[in-house]
Ligand SMILES: Nc1ncnc2c1ncn2[C@@H]1O[C@H](COP(=O)(O)OP(=O)(O)OP(=O)(O)O)[C@@H](O)[C@H]1O
């Protein structure tokens with residue numbers, strides 16, 4: 001939407017052919033090429049151990065790439081020590097200095113830079129106002145709650161106007177409600193201050209809520225970098241389809257390919273038409289991906305032409321407040337989810353035979369899992 | 370002892386009683402020699418015997434007014450403070466280096482650094498003597514200071530190393546990301562937080578030097594006699610209760626040092642917050 005209209009800003013950070021190994025054998029980051037634009041909120045998203053923190057640490061200067069080069073504002077930074085990179089950082093465990101007060105913590109990056117006393121005081125007060133903690137300025141970090149500590153850590157990382165701010169799972173230690181509130185606050189700070197943020201999380205909903213773009217990591221490789229909606233609508237492979245949002249999988253074999261679409265024979269019986277996204281050719285096995293909200297349940301088999309139709313058996317319905325889910329058995333998959341409008345779940349009874357329909361555009365033929 | 374309330378069965382009660390009894394015995398075993406000496410220093414008689422003929426402070430007076438004792442106390446202080454300072458610098462640097470060094474040779478190097486603790490004192494003393502004699506360092510303050518530094522440094526490495534182990538490396542990373550050079554980060558962040566560790570390291574170093582007698586026997590000339598050395602010859606030549614007064618003074622100094630250390634530790638805990 002908005003992001004699509006503006007011409008892409010020049011890259012502030014460029015990872016070029018980055019590889020990293022800690023033990024000399026196993027590559028933790030396999031081959032990373034990534035541009036981060038000025039002013040954007042980019043999230044590194046991926047399961048535990050996929051190399052997100054390692055990537056962030058290389059950018060911050062605490063780890064050295066085994067191969068490749070990182071550019072910051074077009075300058076290689078291999079030989080620039082962390083304290084000269086002008087990159088703010090927020091840690092998961094906050095890393096506030098326990099022997100300094102909140103005000104002294106926030107003043108730290110300013111004192112380092114020999115800012116005048118008056119200036120320090122003014123900017124610290126402004127920062128405290130921003131995080132609404134003026135009254136706690138003289139407390140020590142140990143006397144604050146987790147959420148308050150994280151706000152201080154944020155203020156400390158932003159107060160010196162770094163050209164880039166890195167955040168490694170900053171909300172990981174907070175409870176759900178506080179986390180959602182902080183997500184909004186960080187997002188607002190990003191918008192009002194116009195800073196560039198690189199954010200790490202393994203929580204996909206957090207990534208979808210906050211990011212301009214998301215880089216999906218798995219096993220040391222970036223699987224896809226895209227806007228949240230594009231990742232959801234157009235995943236390039238099965239990993240991304242699974243990792244972002246809910247997803248139904250049907251195994252099958254490609255029969256024929258016709259330009260963008262292909263005909264797939266399901267392993268559990270039946271055949272459907274799907275978008276040919278990531279298949280090697282006719283005869284190859286594939287995993288079909290269909291989102292729960294793109295499926296309709298119809299009592300009989302009558303459909304308009306060109307729409308996929310498969311028989312299903314109702315296993316269960318789950319009521320979730322704002323919507324409900326039907327759990328079906330479809331072509332051998334006993335956990336096939338269909339999203340229902342609230343109220344609609346009353347009309348389904350366990351063991352009932354129904355049909356599901358979905359458009360070929362909403363069914364993606366991806367690499368087999 | 371809130372544990373008491375949870376002792377319901379008789380066997381638990383017996384175990385608890387046994388623990389108390391044994392701990393008390395061990396405690397007495399450790400502390401009795403020191404306690405036995407103390408009253409003797411207040412004796413008005415000239416012999417180290419009980420019962421005391423009367424109470425007086427004459428042996429303290431003797432200690433303070435004797436040029437020999439005072440000179441040895443001064444020597445102990447000079448050598449103790451200097452070797453503490455030196456071993457603090459060396460030991461802290463070593464501990465900082467070792468803490469961030471990832472290598473399979475690390476245990477080997479660590480063992481090497483700690484070896485002066487394990488090697489018998491006499492061997493170190495003889496070795497140092499033969500090493501120092503040709504270069505003119507025997508019978509000098511510098512020689513003794515260097516020798517005591519060698520003995521004390523491992524204790525500093527151990528105590529500071531232990532403190533660094535519990536130090537959150539993210540704090541130094543945070544400092545760096547905020548623009549602090551390694552030296553600035555050390556001064557403003559690391560040093561204040563490991564200060565209790567440094568203080569106990571310094572205490573160990575000072576105590577090591579203050580107690581040491583073997584090396585002093587080998588290397589010190591008459592000018593460099595330290596307090597333990599003076600006590601040593603005092604016992605051999607003329608047993609005077611002044612020794613006990615010296616012992617009590619030494620013990621009191623140690624207790625004060627320990628109490629200071631504990632106070633420092635508590636203050637630091639408080640600063641870290643939580644209460
Ligand atoms: N300092 C280190 N020394 C050796 N191996 C490391 C080190 N740090 C990370 N690794 C390994 O590198 C891999 C990637 O770790 P990394 O911390 O980058 O993952 P991550 O994506 O941040 O995971 P998480 O979501 O759990 O934080 C893991 O297999 C981890 O064991």
Ligand SMILES: [Mg+2]
Pocket residue numbers: 052053054168
């Ligand atoms: Mg991580």
